[in-house]
Amino acid sequence: MENTNNLKALTISLLLLLLTHQLDVLPWWGFIMPLFLFGVVINYLEWRVASFFVGFVAGFIVWTGANVYYDIQYDGLVLQKVALLFSLPKFVVFLIAGMLGGLLSGLALYSGKGLFSYQSASPVLED
Amino acid sequence: MYVLEIQNKMKFINSYFLFPLLALVLVVFALSNQMFGAFPLGKLMQPFVGAVQNSNNERLNATRFTISGQDLSDSVTIFFDERKVPHIYAKNTQDLYYAQGYVTAYLRLWQMDFLSYVAAGRLSEVFDKEDFLEIDRNQKRLGIEEAAKKSLTMMEKDPETNQVLTAYTRGVNAYIGELNYKTMPFEYKMLDYSPEPWTKLKSALILKNMANALSGYGEDLFMSKIFLALGKEKFGQLYPEFHSHMSPMMSATAVGPPQNAWPAHNPGYLTYSFLSANSLVAKSAYNPKLGSNSWAVSGKKTKSGFPILASDPHLGLSLPAIWVEMQLSAPGMNVYGVSLPGTPAVIIGFNEKIAWGITNGADDVKDWYRLKISDDYKKYELDGQWIDLKFRVEQIKRRGHAPFLDTVYSTVHGPVVNDKKFNGSNADLVNCALKWELHQPSNEFLAFIKLNKAGNYPEFENAIRNYRCPVQNFTFIAKDNTIAVDHQGSVAVKWYGQGKFILDGTQRKHIYTKYIKDDSLPKVHNPVSNYVLSANQHPTSPSFPYYYNGYFSETRANRIHQLLQQGNSFDIADMEAMQLDNVNFFAELVMPLLLQHTDQARLTANQRQLLAGISTWKGAYDVGDQQALLYELWWKQVRDYTWDELAQYSFFMRPPEDYVLLDLIKQEPNSQYFDKIGTSKKESAIDIITQAFVVATREYTKYRKEGIKSWADFNKVNVMHMTNIPAFSKMDLASAGNPEALNAISAEWGPSWRMVVELGDRPKAYGIYPGGQSGNIGSPNYDNFVGDWQKGKYYPLHLFLNQQEAEQNTNSTWTLKK
Structure with a gap:
């Protein structure tokens, strides 16, 4: 068996997520587009990637990580109150953020990768 | 060349792969909108533009901040x-x-x-x-x-x-x-x-x-x-x-x-x-x-x-x-x-x-x-x-x-x-x-x-x-x-x-x-x-x-x-002490009358003890006061018993003013209004005031058993966010005061700004409001005054006489420029 390209794909996904998030002009879901395109590219390059899983992990890391980062960096009061609003401990709010980011990124990479079929590649679900 | 290659390789769009794409679109939509009474979660949780960014207070705390391009x-x-x-x-x-x-x-x-x-x-x-x-x-x-x-x-x-x-x-x-x-x-x-x-x-x-x-x-x-x-x-x-x-x-x-x-x-x-x-x-x-x-x-x-x-x-x-x-x-x-x-x-x-x-x-x-x-x-x-x-x-x-x-x-x-x-x-x-x-x-x-x-x-x-x-x-x-x-x-x-x-x-x-x-x-x-x-x-x-x-x-x-x-x-x-004064002038006035019209012979030993307690009360709704609640319960009951014939009207909205009742007790203790409806006896002021006291002591004892002892235990104030969401509000603040006292605090309203100003060579002023700038x-700074407001503290208010004074006494400056 050939090695999978999961790690490489994860690194690139993380970079893409962080880069697109720097663009304030995009709508909040703007990060989906580069990830989707990256999925198309993965498919074209015939990398072996568990696309949903890789996307999910990347999204989870970025959304949880960045929420935690900003929460510490700033006064941290808003998420504390949001947690109170849902009667949840604050860490659960971070996890929920991660799940949402993960779900969206995962779906983006997965659908990008699987959208097209090429002559040389068989349209097989790999993950 | 490269493009051509792609075109060559590309054969068809996997139709079954439209499903995850559709799912993606739907999820984005669902997380973007207020749906089914829920919040737009995705938008809100997005770390780079969402809720967490509202914790950023750098601008309010900046030592210097310049905003240009202003008209x-x-x-x-x-x-x-x-x-x-x-x-x-x-x-x-x-x-x-x-x-x-x-x-x-x-x-x-x-x-x-x-x-x-x-x-x-x-x-x-x-x-x-x-x-x-x-x-x-x-x-x-x-x-x-x-x-x-x-x-x-x-x-x-x-x-x-x-x-x-x-x-x-x-x-x-x-x-x-x-x-x-x-x-x-x-x-x-x-x-x-x-x-x-x-x-x-x-x-x-x-x-x-x-x-x-x-x-x-x-x-x-x-x-x-x-x-x-x-x-x-x-x-x-x-x-x-x-x-x-x-x-x-x-x-x-x-x-x-x-x-x-x-x-x-x-x-x-x-x-x-x-x-x-x-x-x-x-x-x-x-x-x-x-x-x-x-x-x-x-x-x-x-x-x-x-x-x-x-x-x-x-x-x-x-x-x-x-x-x-x-x-x-x-x-x-x-x-x-x-x-x-x-x-x-x-x-x-x-x-x-x-x-x-x-x-x-x-x-x-x-x-x-x-x-x-x-x-x-x-x-x-x-x-x-x-x-x-x-x-x-x-x-x-x-x-x-x-x-x-x-x-x-x-x-x-x-x-x-x-x-x-x-x-x-x-x-x-x-x-x-x-x-x-x-x-x-x-x-x-x-x-x-x-x-x-x-x-x-x-x-x-x-x-x-x-x-x-x-x-x-x-x-x-x-x-x-x-x-x-x-x-x-x-x-x-x-x-x-x-x-x-x-x-x-x-x-x-x-x-x-x-x-x-x-x-x-x-x-x-x-x-x-x-x-x-x-x-x-x-x-x-x-x-x-x-x-x-x-x-x-x-x-x-x-x-x-x-x-x-x-x-x-x-x-x-x-x-300042006057603004925080917790005395109910009316209660002070009516208490001697109530005591005078209570028939002690009809009370139990326990009730007589409570009566002895309230007889020394001076009408103050202070934080730790033990009598104010008993008075509140007592007077409410007296009012209810007296005006029961009015409360019978389906359109009843409010009883006569308390001062009218006070005069009635004083001047006409045998007035027909004291007669309770539905009893064969013809009650007088003494009867209903005594009965009211008995009822009040019962309720009072019940409250005490629930742990509500002092006035502040009972008088809980809520400073609510305008959407009434408790998580964004300050709730259950145990407070002194009463709507009838100068310190007119009650559940959802009260002194929204306390200010005292003395004019002279330069104004000396103090003030506070329940909130934050x-x-x-x-x-x-959303709610940082609330605690001090509740405690009755005042902040000095600085009316600077010139810009130099303002500059010397503050540590954060914004400049709005053309």
Whole structure:
């Protein structure tokens, strides 16, 4: 068996997520587009990637990580109150953020990768 | 080449892969919108633009911050002091109000915008819930927005007001223009909508919204029904216009003998056939106890020899707070105080020469006329003639639904708020027209613009003459030791009882057209007593030549009167102590009577012990007081037992005033009112007071078992976020005070701004409000005053005399540049 390209794909996904998030002009879901395109590219390059899983992990890391980062960096009061609003401990709010980011990124990479079929590649679900 | 290669390789789109793509789109959509009453979670949790970004307070804490590209004629400097109070220094008035708009929007944009939605009846645009449509319809039908539009037309005709309003609006919009999703206030993100451009109309709406809160309460329907039920004589005895326990604003001495008898002016039109058969009176959404205290003491009665003014308006407690503090400084003016977010100028405050306070005048300026309307809503009858009914169509835009169109009819009197298609909460007011001073065009902004610059009593009076609705008491001190209080506003000339009851809409003579001239309105200027006071009490004694009615309360005024009489060398600390005074003057007065009318022989040993305990009570609702709750329970029970025959009426709204009951116990202990219905025995005052005590001790013991021992355990205060979301509110604050005490704190309202000012070489001022300068739930400055407010602390208020002083005493500076 050939090695999978999961790690490489994860690194690139993380970079893409962080880069697109720097663009304030995009709508909040703007990060989906580069990830989707990256999925198309993965498919074209015939990398072996568990696309949903890789996307999910990347999204989870970025959304949880960045929420935690900003929460510490700033006064941290808003998420504390949001947690109170849902009667949840604050860490659960971070996890929920991660799940949402993960779900969206995962779906983006997965659908990008699987959208097209090429002559040389068989349209097989790999993950 | 490469492209070609791709084209070659690409064969087909996997149709089954459209599903995850569709899922993705759906998830994005679902997480972007307020759906099924939930929040737009994805948007909100997105770390780079979502909720977490609202915790960023770097700008408010910046040592230096420059905002360029502003539409100003010169640059403006804003100094933030240690409590984040902005001290705005501009080189001309227009720039000053521009900066006020800008900085207020920075601090409170969502709040002021939301208030404009509330006032205009636009909540359905934000909330997709049927309940809000009813609220919006009612608001539109009351004519708040209509009135704001008419007033704005008048305001725009006055060059000074128009300049100020325009500059303020441009300032607010400059701030809105900077915003994007990341930086917009949290509430917009949560409720999933965006700030819209500010308009002068929105400022006018906020003013009318306040007028609505202060003059919206009414008892016309209840009074009409109880008058008919009791008859003229009993009505006059139980619901008198004046009684003997009053300290009217205009006389420092007590009122003469009570005027119980309803005079010869019989409202003859008021018959059962005049009123409809419906008999319920809906619970009022307004709070008649929304009151305030303000008093002033001349230098002849103070330690320093300078006059002192105290003002504490009692309003609904909310977060963000009703008020925002600021100093406004430009050539020709330098004023400090609280401003109403969304409106220019300072509303209650002081400058180097004068200070002023405001309390609600409490006059009834809202009257109802029963109409005769044709079934098809085309005509109504007036003096025997059928006149065309006017109508306007109000459009209510709704989130997620088609706009709702509502037809509102109106007559010469005013709008027909409730009709057969909109019963509202008052079926009995169907086909009644509302005549309300709030509907008249007025320019209250000019009152405050001028007041901010006023330097003496004539300038003060000249300023407040622009204040029309609702009637307010303006207390005043000037550096030259002038003290005064003016009962200011539009008060119609009415015949005896006019407007107290529902009026007859078919008779033109029921429509009042004249107003009491401004110089004939009640006022007091440098009285021999050397103090003036207003606390929503009667403005005058019965000797005042004009009839008026209202929703006055006397107890706080009596207490202020009592305290101010006692001293001769007051200082600021004394005034603060007075604002925090927890004594219920009435309770102190009635306690000896209650004790005297309690038959101890009928009590158990345990009850006698409780009676011994309360017998030493001095009427104070202090935090740790153990007796106040027992008194509250006892007096409520006495009241219920006495007025049980009135409470039987299905339209019952409120019992007679407590002072009426006090006199009854004192003068007629065997009155028929003490006789309980449903018992064979004929009870006297002694019987019901003793029985009431027994019931009260039972309840009291139950409370104590539940752990509610001291007054503060019982008196829990909530300072609620405007959406009523507990997570954003400060709740269950154990507090001293009572609506009848000067420290008028109760569950959801109380002293919304406590201010004490002593004028002299430079003003010495202290104040606090329950909130914080920032409206951002993610800021420590959102609610940081609440704890100190609850403890009765005051902050020094810095009115800097010049820009250098401001610079030296603050550590955060913003510059607004061209």
